[in-house]
Amino acid sequence: MSAVTVYVPRDSAALAVGADAVAAALQAECARRGIALNLARNGSRGLFWLETLVEVATPQGRVAYGPVEADDIPALLDAGLLTGHPHALCHGLTEQIPYLAKQERLTFARMGITDPLSIADYEAHEGYAGLRAALALKPEAVVQQVLDSGLRGRGGAAFPTGIKWKTVAAAQAAQKYIVCNADEGDSGTFSDRMTMEGDPFMLIEGMTIAALAVGATRGYVYIRSEYPDAVATMSEAIARATAAGFLGDDVLGSGRAFHLQVRKAAGAYVCGEETAMLESLEGKRGIVRAKPPLPAIEGLFGQPTVINNVISFASVPLILARGAAFYRDYGVGRSRGTLPMQLAGNIKHGGLVEKAFGVTLRELMFDFGGGSATGRPIKTAQVGGPLGTYLPESQWDLPMDYEAYAAVGAVVGHGGIVVHDDTADLSKLARYAMEFCAIESCGKCTPCRIGSTRGVEVIDKIIAPPSPKTNKPQQVQLLRDLCDTMVNGSLCAMGGMTPYPVLSALNHFPQDFGLATPDREAA
Amino acid sequence: MNSTPASVTEAVLARHVGEPGALLPILHEVQDTLGHIPREIVPQIAEGLNLSRAEVHGVVTYYHHFRADAPGRHVIQVCRAEACQAMGSDALMAHAEHTLGCHTHGGHGSTSADGRYTLNPVYCLGLCASSPAVVIDDKLHARMTPDKFDQLVNTLGDDA
Numbered sequence: 001m002s003a004v005t006v007y008v009p010r011d012s013a014a015l016a017v018g019a020d021a022v023a024a025a026l027q028a029e030c031a032r033r034g035i036a037l038n039l040a041r042n043g044s045r046g047l048f049w050l051e052t053l054v055e056v057a058t059p060q061g062r063v064a065y066g067p068v069e070a071d072d073i074p075a076l077l078d079a080g081l082l083t084g085h086p087h088a089l090c091h092g093l094t095e096q097i098p099y100l101a102k103q104e105r106l107t108f109a110r111m112g113i114t115d116p117l118s119i120a121d122y123e124a125h126e127g128y129a130g131l132r133a134a135l136a137l138k139p140e141a142v143v144q145q146v147l148d149s150g151l152r153g154r155g156g157a158a159f160p161t162g163i164k165w166k167t168v169a170a171a172q173a174a175q176k177y178i179v180c181n182a183d184e185g186d187s188g189t190f191s192d193r194m195t196m197e198g199d200p201f202m203l204i205e206g207m208t209i210a211a212l213a214v215g216a217t218r219g220y221v222y223i224r225s226e227y228p229d230a231v232a233t234m235s236e237a238i239a240r241a242t243a244a245g246f247l248g249d250d251v252l253g254s255g256r257a258f259h260l261q262v263r264k265a266a267g268a269y270v271c272g273e274e275t276a277m278l279e280s281l282e283g284k285r286g287i288v289r290a291k292p293p294l295p296a297i298e299g300l301f302g303q304p305t306v307i308n309n310v311i312s313f314a315s316v317p318l319i320l321a322r323g324a325a326f327y328r329d330y331g332v333g334r335s336r337g338t339l340p341m342q343l344a345g346n347i348k349h350g351g352l353v354e355k356a357f358g359v360t361l362r363e364l365m366f367d368f369g370g371g372s373a374t375g376r377p378i379k380t381a382q383v384g385g386p387l388g389t390y391l392p393e394s395q396w397d398l399p400m401d402y403e404a405y406a407a408v409g410a411v412v413g414h415g416g417i418v419v420h421d422d423t424a425d426l427s428k429l430a431r432y433a434m435e436f437c438a439i440e441s442c443g444k445c446t447p448c449r450i451g452s453t454r455g456v457e458v459i460d461k462i463i464a465p466p467s468p469k470t471n472k473p474q475q476v477q478l479l480r481d482l483c484d485t486m487v488n489g490s491l492c493a494m495g496g497m498t499p500y501p502v503l504s505a506l507n508h509f510p511q512d513f514g515l516a517t518p519d520r521e522a523a
Numbered sequence: 524m525n526s527t528p529a530s531v532t533e534a535v536l537a538r539h540v541g542e543p544g545a546l547l548p549i550l551h552e553v554q555d556t557l558g559h560i561p562r563e564i565v566p567q568i569a570e571g572l573n574l575s576r577a578e579v580h581g582v583v584t585y586y587h588h589f590r591a592d593a594p595g596r597h598v599i600q601v602c603r604a605e606a607c608q609a610m611g612s613d614a615l616m617a618h619a620e621h622t623l624g625c626h627t628h629g630g631h632g633s634t635s636a637d638g639r640y641t642l643n644p645v646y647c648l649g650l651c652a653s654s655p656a657v658v659i660d661d662k663l664h665a666r667m668t669p670d671k672f673d674q675l676v677n678t679l680g681d682d683a
Contacts, residue, residue: 186647225588265588284544351652352652
């Protein structure tokens, strides 16, 4: 009998629940039984409640078992794991698990299927088709494809990617740069991490296409230090791509050069802001720069620089391979394509859900997420990271779409969704938003640096037990005034958007602040 | 090998000669080797990069990841961000503080009196669908509970 291929993920979310121990147990038990095993370490499918998700290759397709612990291996082998036989942990064919089957995986099409560090595997699954297509086009035609696709920045700001590229392409300079912002600091997000750990060549390919399109020869991937596995996998993938001629002095024999390297961040949330990131890459404190000049004109080391998020770059290879229209045909309104959304926090089935724009929060939390992990009613979800708003149930049926969210003062951001059950105290979460801003503020502008600390103090006064000395309505008004100053007076989104979670908590959940009736200014 | 902080720093600086914006990679390498960035090597790094001591000191103290003092023998990080809060990380942090004899405040951690543990808050490890998450001596652990936490801490040796 030839060796059976069994997949055990190497994504850090799988490693954090014991995937290495599962792999070791599988190898040891198969060796003991004299069974030939071909152990493959894939990325994660993104069904994190099932991790460690073990898959077995069968003639019908891959069969999934999960969540598997190392101790389960002998019983699973007895039950016929290697032939895909039933067991309490068996979920049938992976592709038919509803959570996966209902998704529209474009960017995450290879995720969990391929060996992340195999270029051959990548190419066998449509990898590098986009770069080859781009090499056959003039640079301005490549930029046009990205423009026509409608792709907007997936980091959160949703600026049209093609316009950014066009600006850098038109700038005259001896040296231009491509910088990938992989400082994914938003709580509730992990799509960048998964991409770098599970399909790193896709990011490299997207950045290479950007380099060819705008005439850049050097690039950096700025990865947060909290992601050591992503740093290691990206570095190894870059080394392999360089050795195979996909990076370096002569990309695929085109005569064009593109050199790429990883830079490790050092634990400052604000370095996810693009100008603070540039300062950090230049070896300085990550302090926000005033704009203009735009980084597209004067960016890294003062040179024209394309800065995009991981998912923005990762979306590009498919756009070039299949054409702008293919990508643009997904989505709604001015939000084109798909968004890899991340279901996190108190959710039964947390994980990665890539869908076209237009899906609702209710569908995501219940049809995909299966409700809360604790089984209690869901109270709210914060969408878009620590600077996103808390959405009450009345907003759960909005289509996930940049404009529809903006219309109610909410943000889609990087697609992170943190679910809270009915035990959550929104006044505590509002206070935390201010506290987090105080911890992470770069300190350059006053509204953010000082406003955040004052914000914590004012919220403390609002939620303190009533006393004759505190005038609650006055403190609430003070908080609103402070938020107004922060929104309008801060240099970047750190101070400018910290009021979003605070005010949404206050407006939609006044009872958590000890306010009997909805505040009259509530939206 | 007889390596001193100065000799380690010299070797790290030599590896990055002429590299633009190399201060962060240099500090990472020094800390990875020595466990921290001793104050006495700040002038050496400044001179090597033609920066002022204030600039190097400013960078070391700005970033949460860099530390000027040696940590405890075991470094434990507990995620405090929203997704982990939704799954009880506040209680887990309180448990960790009590168990390890460390106290955290806002973004700051501390080392236990016996120098055995350093406990730091961390703001998101990207394991938000498997909350709460912790890091113990560079190893990630998700779906953490106080019981599991105690088991993991109890298996730590006395030497990191």
